[in-house]
Amino acid sequence: MELEDAFIKKVQSLDLKKLKEKELIDLSEEIRNYIISSCSVNGGHLASNLGVVELTLALHQFFNFPKDKLIFDVGHQCYTHKILTGRSLSKLRKEDGVGGFQKRQESIYDPFDAGHSSTSISAAMGMAIQRDLKKEKYDIIAVIGDASVANGMAFEALNNLIDFNHKIIIVINDNNMSISNSTGAIHDFLQKIRVSNKYNNMKNRYQRILSKNRFTKFLFKVLRKIKNRFKRLLLRNNIFEMFGCYYISNVNGHDFSELKKAFKKAKKIDSSVVIHVSTVKGKGYEFIKDENLSSWHSVKPFDIKTGKSKEILEENKICWSEVYANLLTEEIENGSSILINPATLVGSKLQKLYEKNKNKVFDVGISEEHALTLAAGFSAFNSHSYVSIYSSFMQRAYDQINHDIARLNIPVTLLIDRAGLVGEDGETHQGIFDESFLMNMPNMCVCMAKDYSEAKALFNFSKIYQHPLAIRYPLGCIDNSYIEKEIEYGKWIKEKEASNKDIALITFGPKLTEILNLNLDITIINALFQKPLDEECLKSLLNYKNIIVYDAYAIEEGFCYHVLTKLYELGYRDNIKLFGVKNEFILKASIKRQEEMNHVDINTIYEYIKSLKV
Numbered sequence: 001m002e003l004e005d006a007f008i009k010k011v012q013s014l015d016l017k018k019l020k021e022k023e024l025i026d027l028s029e030e031i032r033n034y035i036i037s038s039c040s041v042n043g044g045h046l047a048s049n050l051g052v053v054e055l056t057l058a059l060h061q062f063f064n065f066p067k068d069k070l071i072f073d074v075g076h077q078c079y080t081h082k083i084l085t086g087r088s089l090s091k092l093r094k095e096d097g098v099g100g101f102q103k104r105q106e107s108i109y110d111p112f113d114a115g116h117s118s119t120s121i122s123a124a125m126g127m128a129i130q131r132d133l134k135k136e137k138y139d140i141i142a143v144i145g146d147a148s149v150a151n152g153m154a155f156e157a158l159n160n161l162i163d164f165n166h167k168i169i170i171v172i173n174d175n176n177m178s179i180s181n182s183t184g185a186i187h188d189f190l191q192k193i194r195v196s197n198k199y200n201n202m203k204n205r206y207q208r209i210l211s212k213n214r215f216t217k218f219l220f221k222v223l224r225k226i227k228n229r230f231k232r233l234l235l236r237n238n239i240f241e242m243f244g245c246y247y248i249s250n251v252n253g254h255d256f257s258e259l260k261k262a263f264k265k266a267k268k269i270d271s272s273v274v275i276h277v278s279t280v281k282g283k284g285y286e287f288i289k290d291e292n293l294s295s296w297h298s299v300k301p302f303d304i305k306t307g308k309s310k311e312i313l314e315e316n317k318i319c320w321s322e323v324y325a326n327l328l329t330e331e332i333e334n335g336s337s338i339l340i341n342p343a344t345l346v347g348s349k350l351q352k353l354y355e356k357n358k359n360k361v362f363d364v365g366i367s368e369e370h371a372l373t374l375a376a377g378f379s380a381f382n383s384h385s386y387v388s389i390y391s392s393f394m395q396r397a398y399d400q401i402n403h404d405i406a407r408l409n410i411p412v413t414l415l416i417d418r419a420g421l422v423g424e425d426g427e428t429h430q431g432i433f434d435e436s437f438l439m440n441m442p443n444m445c446v447c448m449a450k451d452y453s454e455a456k457a458l459f460n461f462s463k464i465y466q467h468p469l470a471i472r473y474p475l476g477c478i479d480n481s482y483i484e485k486e487i488e489y490g491k492w493i494k495e496k497e498a499s500n501k502d503i504a505l506i507t508f509g510p511k512l513t514e515i516l517n518l519n520l521d522i523t524i525i526n527a528l529f530q531k532p533l534d535e536e537c538l539k540s541l542l543n544y545k546n547i548i549v550y551d552a553y554a555i556e557e558g559f560c561y562h563v564l565t566k567l568y569e570l571g572y573r574d575n576i577k578l579f580g581v582k583n584e585f586i587l588k589a590s591i592k593r594q595e596e597m598n599h600v601d602i603n604t605i606y607e608y609i610k611s612l613k614v
Contacts, residue, residue, distance in 0.1 A: 007034055008088045016061045016084070021256050024061070028053045032284040035079050038089035040304045043424065044100055045076035047282035047296040048145075051175050051253075055143070055277060056080035058259035059171075063139055069111040069127055073120035073144035073154075075101030076298075077173070078110075085109040093424035095589035100425060115428020116396065117366045118151035120144050121170060125157060128166035139169060139267065146174040147343065151366045161272050162244040169266050170245070170274045173253065175281040240274040253279035294346040318480040320473040323452055324415050325349035327459040328386060332360050335463070337384040340364060342371040348388050348417050368393050372400035372412075379410040382466065388415045391431025391472070392422075398437060405468050406441040412469075413462040419448070419472035420509075420553035421581065421595060426588030431474070432581045435554035438470050439531045439562055445489075446531040448472045448553065450512040454528060457485045465489070474553060475591065478510060492534040493526040503612055504541045505605075506563060507550040514602045515550075520609060530559045533566050542567075546575045546612050552600040556580030579605060 007030070019027065031053050039046045057080065059070060065085075072078045079089060082098055085107055091097025102110040112123045120142035127140050148154060149172055240247045246269045251262045259277070266273040282288030287307030288296045301310040313319070325348060332339055332353060339361045345351045354361040364371045368389065375385040394401070394416060405412045419431040438446050445467060449455040455473070462469050492506075495516060503522040507515060512526055523544070525537060530551075541547055547567065551559045560580040567576060581598045595601040 005088055005090065008083065008086060011083055012086050016057070019061065024054070024057055024256050028057060029284070031057075031080055031083055034083065034089065036285055036304060038079075038092050039299055040302050042089070042092040042094060042097075043298075043300045044079070044089075044092050045297060046285070046299050047288055047293055048077040048175075049079040050283050050285055050288070051279040051281040052077045052143070052173060053080050053283070054254045054256060055171070055173065055259065055279060056084065058256055058263065059141065059143075060084050061256075062260060062263040063141065066109045066111070068139045068141065069124070070109070071112045071120045071124055071140070071142045072102055073114075073142065073148045074117045075114055077143070077145075078102050081109070082107075093426075093588055095587070095593060099588055101428060113428075115425065116393065117148035118144070118154040120148075121154055121157035121168070124168040124170070125160065125164060125166065128164075128168050132166050139167075141169045141171060143171045143173055146172060146176065147366055152369060158240070158243045158245075162242075164244070164272065166272075167270065168272050170272065172274060172276050173279055174276060175279045240276075245272045245274045248273065248275045251275060251277045253277040254283065294351070297346065313477060316480055317477040318452070319349070319477045320455075320475070321347065321349045321417055323455050323478070324388070324417075324459070324471075324473060325353065327456060328388070328415070329353050331386075331459075331463065332357050335384075337386055337463075338362065338378055339386045339388060340371050340375050341388045342366060342368045342393060344388070344390055344393070344417070347390070348415075350388060368397040369400050372397040373404045375412045376400070376404040376408060376410060379405075379412045380408065382411065384411045384413070384463070386413045386415055386462075388417065390418045390429075391416050391420075391434045392418065392429045394434055401438070401444075401468075402441050406443045409443040409467055411466045413465075414468075414470040416470055416472040418475055420474040421586065421591050421598075422475055423591040423594065424588050427585035430586050431472075432554050432586065434470075435472065435530065435551075436558035439558055441468075444468045444470060444531065445529065446470045446472065447529045448509045449528070450509055450526065451478055452480055453483045453485045454487070456482065457487045458528075461487060461489070472509075472553065474510065476510065478513075487528060490529050490532040490534060492537040493528060494523070494537070495526045496522070496524040498523045501543050501545065503546045503548065503609060504544040505548040505550060505609070506541075507548075507552075508559075509553055511550065511552045511602065515605065518602070518606055520606075522609060527559070527563075531562070533562060535566065535570070538563070538566055539570060542570060542572050544574070546577070547572070548577045548579065548605070548608070550579045550600070550605055552579075552581070552595060554581060555583040557583055577608065579608075 032050055035049050070081065072081065078101065082089065087098045087107065089098065093100045098106060101115050102113040104110050104113050111127065121144065124140045124142040131138060131140065144154065238247055248262050248265060252258045262275050266275055281293055282296055302308060303310060328339055331337055341348065341350055341363050343363060343366045345354050345363055354363060364374065371387055371389065375387045378385045416434060419434065422429050422431055435446060438444050447458055449458050458471050462471065498521050504525060505515065505522055506525040506527050508527040508530065515524060549560045549563045556578055560578040564576055564578060579600055581600055586594055586598065
């Protein structure tokens with residue numbers, strides 16, 4: 001840690017504006033090694049950060065932050081930016097360390113923060129309006145990836161630029177990759193520009209030949225002006241010029257000289273500017289190859305020398321994502337359903353399924369809204385579609401779920417990964433809000449399994465259920481043992497009945513297994529379906545003195561409040577205690593620590609039950 005802090009102090013002591021290119025190259029190498037070292041201990045977004053070291057250094061050398069404003073889209077590639085602004089990564093993503101994204105509360109160098117994609121251009125435009133109304137002078141730079149710029153929100157912002165008279169600079173960081181492989185027409189368009197280096201090299205040779213004497217130099221200038229005049233009269237050069245931006249193409253994102261020229265030109269232009277920068281994701285770490293780039297997007301702690309994860313999965317354990325990936329594989333390969341996923345195939349363990357079944361598995365890129373309505377279109381005539389999606393990303397498609405799926409009451413199954421608390425990614429990625437808004441949608445069924453057996457039973461149920469269904473599952477691993485289990489729509493399971501009518505506890509998910517392992521003399525109800533509520537089961541609990549409703553996977557305003565309301569409607573007037581996650585943006589920490597802070601850890605439940613028995 002002392003060595004790491006010494007490195008931050010060393011960087012802080014440097015005058016970036018005075019560094020020569022050789023010094024910048026050396027500093028880039030040191031920063032890269034520091035990022036690799038920090039991520040090997042703490043985990044983090046490694047590949048994306050290794051790809052933008054030179055780009056970030058060049059931005060900091062040329063512009064004047066924090067007077068100028070620098071926005072990283074998503075923000076998961078801002079580690080070099082944090083280092084250059086004096087922030088140590090020794091406790092990266094830990095409760096008492098810096099976050100993995102830009103954070104306004106963390107530094108004046110972070111003017112905006114987000115954890116989801118495609119917000120940077122809109123935010124930059126808003127800042128530009130404010131700047132110009134105040135008659136202030138500074139530049140606003142948005143750095144956005146090639147996958148993020150294809151998102152609908154980014155396109156809405158670009159479309160607005162045609163009549164937008166407030167200058168911003170957009171740097172498209174084109175590394176030919178996103179969380180999963182980049183997809184779509186914009187990716188293909190950028191690829192064509194990127195591979196057109198042959199044309200650019202030929203043009204540069206032509207320019208050098210005609211620059212040898214005064215006459216040919218004059219001839220070159222005249223011909224170039226005529227060409228540019230006709231080009232602007234007859235056609236727009238590319239889609240970004242159609243949006244009203246001055247376009248600077250084919251900039252090597254690892255070449256300080258090229259970057260400086262591009263920034264210099266961009267600063268002189270009066271209109272908004274798009275700078276197309278090509279970088280290599282994962283640059284500088286030998287174990288990150290083209291074929292495994294996606295697996296290095298977000299990493300757990302790993303061994304630097306071998307590149308292997310330090311986390312060893314226990315024998316007979318399986319992660320929740322893999323549970324549903326296995327179930328999907330069987331259905332997609334043998335059934336008539338399709339699967340849609342918005343750019344998280346690797347995280348949800350679906351990459352192999354996608355590669356073998358591209359006619360039935362669709363990665364739509366960072367386009368959550370499109371993903372849900374695409375599923376609705378497929379399912380509109382009683383065909384079944386599955387959408388695998390992270391809880392926090394699904395928030396972006398609320399209207400599509402409500403308007404296009406729930407309203408039409410069609411067979412779309414949402415497989416909601418990362419439901420509940422997620423740990424070190426912090427408030428932008430918590431999966432705690434979807435349960436409450438899904439439960440308030442007509443026609444929507446919401447459920448969560450406690451183990452592999454229930455997961456398979458719920459998945460089998462999804463195959464025959466002809467209405468909208470949300471199956472939620474958290475981060476973490478479970479036993480891979482399986483016992484065939486029958487379930488009934490909307491029915492809860494009495495896992496244990498006490499010898500008295502003193503305490504009844506209603507809960508679900510993997511926490512239920514932990515509760516059962518405490519071997520308490522209380523009645524324990526497995527609320528396998530959070531919606532609909534099992535009214536008959538609730539009626540059977542009305543004689544209990546104490547009812548505990550425990551939901552560690554969502555805010556209290558979801559399942560907990562629905563049960564509370566129903567119990568009051570049924571006439572229950574004894575003691576009800578709710579344990580749910582606070583309706584707050586939960587900051588980064590370990591999941592265990594987040595559970596403790598929100599009083600949804602097993603020990604808190606145990607101590608409360610003990611207090612009732614005194």
